[in-house]
Amino acid sequence: MKIFIGESSYIIRKGIIQLLSQFKEVDIIKEFSTSDELEKALLESSPNILIINTAFNHEDIETAISESEHQPVILHLFNTQLPHDSTKTHLSVFENKATLTEKIENAIYISNENENINDSEELSPREKLVLKHVALGQTNKEIAEKLFISTHTVISHRKNITRKLNIKTVSGLTVYAILNKIIGIDDIN
Amino acid sequence: MMVIHGDIKMADLIMGDINILAIIQRLNIPLGFKEKTVSEVCIEHNVDIQFFIQLTQSYRDKDYFPKDHFLTFPVEWIIDYLRNSHKCYVEHRIPTIEKQIIELENNIQNQNSSELLLRFFREYIQEFNTHIEIEEKIVFPYTIEINKSIKDNQLTTTLKKRYSNYHIEDYVEAHNNIEEKLYDLKNILIKYIPPPTTNCKYNTLIFDLFRLENDLKDHSDIEDKVLIPKVHLLEKKLKKLKMEDK
Numbered sequence: 496m497k498i499f500i501g502e503s504s505y506i507i508r509k510g511i512i513q514l515l516s517q518f519k520e521v522d523i524i525k526e527f528s529t530s531d532e533l534e535k536a537l538l539e540s541s542p543n544i545l546i547i548n549t550a551f552n553h554e555d556i557e558t559a560i561s562e563s564e565h566q567p568v569i570l571h572l573f574n575t576q577l578p579h580d581s582t583k584t585h586l587s588v589f590e591n592k593a594t595l596t597e598k599i600e601n602a603i604y605i606s607n608e609n610e611n612i613n614d615s616e617e618l619s620p621r622e623k624l625v626l627k628h629v630a631l632g633q634t635n636k637e638i639a640e641k642l643f644i645s646t647h648t649v650i651s652h653r654k655n656i657t658r659k660l661n662i663k664t665v666s667g668l669t670v671y672a673i674l675n676k677i678i679g680i681d682d683i684n
Numbered sequence: 685m686m687v688i689h690g691d692i693k694m695a696d697l698i699m700g701d702i703n704i705l706a707i708i709q710r711l712n713i714p715l716g717f718k719e720k721t722v723s724e725v726c727i728e729h730n731v732d733i734q735f736f737i738q739l740t741q742s743y744r745d746k747d748y749f750p751k752d753h754f755l756t757f758p759v760e761w762i763i764d765y766l767r768n769s770h771k772c773y774v775e776h777r778i779p780t781i782e783k784q785i786i787e788l789e790n791n792i793q794n795q796n797s798s799e800l801l802l803r804f805f806r807e808y809i810q811e812f813n814t815h816i817e818i819e820e821k822i823v824f825p826y827t828i829e830i831n832k833s834i835k836d837n838q839l840t841t842t843l844k845k846r847y848s849n850y851h852i853e854d855y856v857e858a859h860n861n862i863e864e865k866l867y868d869l870k871n872i873l874i875k876y877i878p879p880p881t882t883n884c885k886y887n888t889l890i891f892d893l894f895r896l897e898n899d900l901k902d903h904s905d906i907e908d909k910v911l912i913p914k915v916h917l918l919e920k921k922l923k924k925l926k927m928e929d930k
Contacts, residue, residue: 505747661875667868670804673796674876680796 496606497523497540501533501547501556502572507588511546511572514595520603534559540658543606544599546570546586568606570598616659623677625652629665630672631682688737690723697722697740706899707739710768735761743902754910755917759831762911763824769903770816777896778809784889791880801869801877808865815862819907823855827911830918839922839929852915863904866897 498521502508508526515521525542527533530552537545537559545567547556560567570584577587583601590598618626628638635653639646662668672678688697694717698704708715713729726733735757742749754762785805789798829843870893873886880886 661871662868663864664868666804666807667865667872670800670868670872671876673800674872680800 496520496544496603497542498525498544498546499533499536499542499567500524500526501530501545501551502526503528503548503550507548507572514592514599517596518599518603520607530555538562541565542567543610544568544570544602546572548572548574550574566609568602568609570602618656618659622652622656622659625649626656626668626672627677629653629656630669630678632665632669688722688740690726690733690737691721693717694720694722694725701744703743704740706769706772706902707736707743709772710765711736711739712764712768732757732761739765742905749905749909751909751913755914759827759911759914759918762906762914763827766903766906766911767820767824769899770820773896773900774813774816777892777899778812781805781889781892781896782809784885784892787885788880788889791882791885792878793881794878797877801872804865804869808869811865812862818855818858822850823852823911823915826850826852827915827918830915830922833925834918834921837925839925852912852919856912859907861904863897863900866893866900869893870897 496518498515500508500511502511505528508528512524512526515524523542525536527536533547533551534555537556541560541563543565545556545560547553547569549571568584570586573585573587575587576589577585581587583598586595586598624642625638628641633641635646635649638649642649656668657663660668660671662671669678669683673680673683686692686700698708698717711729711731713725713731717725720728722736723733725731726736734753738750738753738757782802782805785798785802788801789795792798825842826847829840829847833839833843870890873890873893
């Protein structure tokens with residue numbers, strides 16, 4: 496599970512990381528000290544959980560998130576005390592370890608529920624077909640025309656392929672495709 | 685993590701974190717430190733102590749990056765540092781990895797796989813060389829020329845002749861991320877290649893890729909966070925000079 500932290504205070508960031516390290520589900524934590532850096536990272540990939548200080552520029556961040564198909568669970572971090580009836584997605588720097596741990600645990604649970612709906616790491620037949628054309632060196636436009644789908648759909652398939660395989664470059668995908676006999680080694684000459 | 689200062693013994697510093705050797709190499713400092721401190725070694729080899737400390741500190745701790753401090757160092761130091769790391773990659777690190785991949789041939793059951801990896805890596809070498817060539821042949825000389833122009837308070841002839849329309853932004857736009865392919869290669873080796881007959885060589889290759897990737901990240905940090913902002917600053921000053929020249 497991937498978590499992004501947007502918080503300008505170094506000490507608070509490290510404190511949150513310390514809290515998160517209790518959960519075995521959490522494997523990637525990325526921290527950002529400014530809205531700009533966070534926004535940039537969100538445009539590249541989206542986390543499962545986003546912990547963000549209320550002082551960050553929420554409008555830009557929300558636009559960045561809306562682009563991605565995976566919607567993160569958002570926890571808002573306040574620099575002030577919270578009222579008693581505040582929701583479980585609001586955290587305060589004044590809260591004790593037990594309360595914060597419980598709220599994070601809740602967020603991990605919700606995120607897991609969301610994941611289970613559409614997460615298999617196997618490539619779908621459609622994705623395999625797109626991968627085949629990518630590996631053969633075709634452009635998004637060419638693939639779209641061949642498969643009678645929009646370029647936008649091709650891009651979305653490619654994003655999913657990269658996420659599932661953890662391979663970012665076209666030549667890396669080509670190697671994968673050959674190893675898995677999606678294309679033959681002679682096809683690429 | 686210990687904070688580095690001039691009075692620590694250089695040998696202790698390196699024993700504490702072997703990765704610092706990369707910085708020692710890039711600054712052209714020879715080993716054989718005996719009991720000398722960081723300051724003593726730096727003075728002996730004409731390296732600014734603050735420059736050494738800041739480089740080492742940010743290499744060890746990615747959260748620690750005093751950008752403003754770095755911008756005060758002369759641009760020649762930064763270029764020398766980058767040039768020396770290029771040299772090490774091109775002459776040693778990358779050829780070593782290439783050789784390891786060639787040797788894999790007898791080590792993985794499926795011969796096609798090793799051929800495939802080699803092809804992939806050679807493509808990477810080409811990409812890498814182009815990247816370095818652009819820096820060595822255009823970006824660095826350009827930076828040195830504008831720096832000289834500002835120092836002498838007049839545009840150098842080379843600058844007028846060769847770079848009249850060049851801006852560092854041209855480079856930034858074309859500057860691609862050279863670590864990505866290494867990341868993929870590592871991932872393919874760990875996840876998708878049929879298991880090797882012996883792990884030893886295979887693991888060494890993965891370790892070396894991992895180290896190179898980390899080194900390159902540090903290298904591009906210096907480029908992106910120090911060199912480029914520094915050239916932006918210089919270009920601003922240059923604009924004034926250019927106006928006067930007309």
